[in-house]
Amino acid sequence: MDRFLFLTLDGLSRGAVYAAFALALVLIWRAGRIVNFAQGAMAVAAAYVAYSVTAATGSYWLGFGAALLAGLLLGAVVDIAVMRLVDHRSPLNPVIVALGLVLLIQAVLGMVYGNEYLPAQTPFSRTALTVGGTAVLSPYDLFVFATVGVVGAALVWVFTRTAIGLRMRAAAFAPEVSRLLGVNVGGMLTLGWALASGVGALAAMLVIPTELGLHPHAMDLVFVSAFTAAVLGGLDSPPGAVVGGLGVGLLLSYVSGYAGGDLIPLAVLALLLTVLLLRPGGLFAPVTARRV
């Protein structure tokens, strides 16, 4: 029972990160009908920026801030310099271009930092605190919950309560009408990319220290897990992404705790396959005929 509790809390902590990363995917999907397959690579790039800044200044928090900033900037640059120029009439094209970005970003990181795992530090201890003899959460887990919670709340606030959020939603739902109403639709799309990429960078900062460390491919499996989470929640739904992220986190934690960590990749693939075949619209979508 203790173990179950521990795995549940650990899974929720892991899931919070997947939720954030899935949320970033959903943001771009809603804004531009693109699944950003480069998001993992972009997030890793931001994490490398944090590594350099922390190495130069000795401060984790300066690195953390630099990663978020780098994420925001990278998102904006990718939209303006690449995605805007792509012919979106075929849905294949943006996907292929995003994959080109994956190759390019990972290769550049490999050239600059090398293809070895670099150590990634955490600002708080990862040793679980014990309550009444039961290991529950580590201070770092609490930090993860707090950060994802704050960012999630901030996103909700921006999108529902601010003028810029209203513009962004309008631009996503009805670009042509929004332009007629004076909304700079291209700018809103760029802002959406920046926000999503910033959230992705945050997720990378949170998850990389809990895995093998910093590596150009460090987010590959996280991306697949987060994509699964986003599909589980329905690609269009931010709350769905959060629920999906937590669900995937829990599942992977149980698999790793009861069956062995080596099985995690297989579990992700099996889950994705199951969701796609049974509920391609996500858990919250009404059951419909298959998409034609």
Added chain:
Amino acid sequence: MSATRAAAPQARHAAADSARPGRSLPTVVRHLAVAAGVALLVLLVSYQLDSFRNFQLATVAAYLCATAGLTVLTGLCGQLSLGHGALMATGAYTLALVQNAFAERGLTAGGWLIVSLVVAVLATVVVGAVVGVAAARLRGPYLAGLTLAVAVVVPALTVTFDGVFNGEQGLAVPVAPAPAGLGSYFPHERWQLWVAAAATLSCLVLLANLVRSRYGRAFRAVRDDEVAARLAGIHVARTQVVAFVVSAASAGLGGALLAVLAQSVSPGAFGLTLSLFLLMAVVIGGLGRLAGAAWGAVLLVALPDLTHSLTNLFTLSPAAAQRLEGNLPLAIFGATLIVVMIAAPGGVQGLLSRLTRALRARWPVGRS
């Protein structure tokens, strides 16, 4: 659909080809004749080139199986797959396991390699059918996401089940040397090229015939408009599964050939990067054209070689040189992929056809 637009002239050419009088040879015969010509050419060339070039050409042949298969799937049938690296891994590992099993039983004669290749292709067909059945129900980003997951997860399975696949270390692949009849000084690489070229040419002839057959037309119909294809009596899902299986079989053969050439397999060689490489190769070669697949395969081998020569021009510390050499081709591939998708979605072969069409338009007489 730019992929569609890019491939449309090809389809038109195909129609024109079969309608043109004086070209009444059956397609199969024509393809066999071309294949025989290419085989003869490879034979002659293999005596002119040094061992290293022979090996490189053999590697091109192995990649060509995979890129041609992916071209049929993505270019002709309109399904994106990021998982072909994983399918190549399936073929390669199956071949390694079968060859090792043969070796344990003392079956070391070269002819058993054919059996191993066939088993490798069959194993990949099974995996391809599983993924293909799922893929036929999925579209756009969902399909891309699933195949991406396959590409990321399958190489990781070699570590999960390291009792069978020996983890990151991988497996050795015992391959028989060139037949003694060729003489004791016959270079091994030349023999490797012969084996790879023979397998690849058979694969290409089959693919080329398939493309010109009823199935090929069904592929294109499904790609261009699923609803219209369904109305025309084409079973869309079945067609897509067939395309996926055929494509997987080619990738499996390619992977198996790579294993034969390298005489070892390890998960590192079949990661996500390989899948992206293959996709890049068919996009840059030109989606939907088998000739484009050849360009792509050549690029896959030539570009790392070029960057190797390039890094040798500069004096770098060994560590920096190693980083640069390992990653520069990737960076160039990635950047090329982006630029090609933005600037020339038809790829190299598309540019060539546009060029030849422009030339023909200028000198129409030369064509009569």
Added chain:
Amino acid sequence: MGGDLLTVEALAAGYGPVPVLHDVDLRVPTGTIAAVIGANGAGKTTLLRTLSGMLRPTAGRILLDGRDLRGTPVEQLVRRGMAHVPEGRGVIGELTVEENLRLGALWRRDRTAAGHALDEVYQLFEPLARRRRHLGHQLSGGERQMLALGRALVGRPRLLLLDEPSLGLAPRVVAQTMALLRRLRDDTGLTVLLVEQNVRSALAVADQGIVMSLGRVALAAPAARLRDDADLRHAYLGF
């Protein structure tokens, strides 16, 4: 008053290689309503889309208050005082009534004035006030019409471009809409360019009738003349 708010000179436009508009000239004096009428495919919607910058003209000039609009991005036109209610009305179904309306005034720097404009629209369209929190796609056709018009009006436009406001609406609602346009013209000096299939109700409210045919202006005449001159009406409008 004084002069023309909208002047169009030798305008040509089309979709890709397909030309739709040829050599279109028209003038809409400040504080008047002009009704663009004509058969399906005459180029009426294309004209509106070109005026509001959604479609780039291939030739000719568009002057708003004497200033050439060439090179002005679509999203800037609303700041120049032009509002376009597109065909199908463009209510954003995923946003609430209130959000749709706020969107119409977001570009305005003066937040208090924008707030007043919002209140005025709620007074003008009583049902919208009651359904503030409802999503756009939950509204009836008539309510959407109100919302689209209201959303244009909170931007306090000088020129209102309306595409087929009567489409799919009950005759009573159409009559109310036309009456509202007339009131706005008389009370606030609003200038309206109205594209309509419903010739009778359009001419009933308009000052000027512009008949389009095959992408050209076939006739521009006072609406009263088109209404009353049976020969003219018969020749150009077929009834």
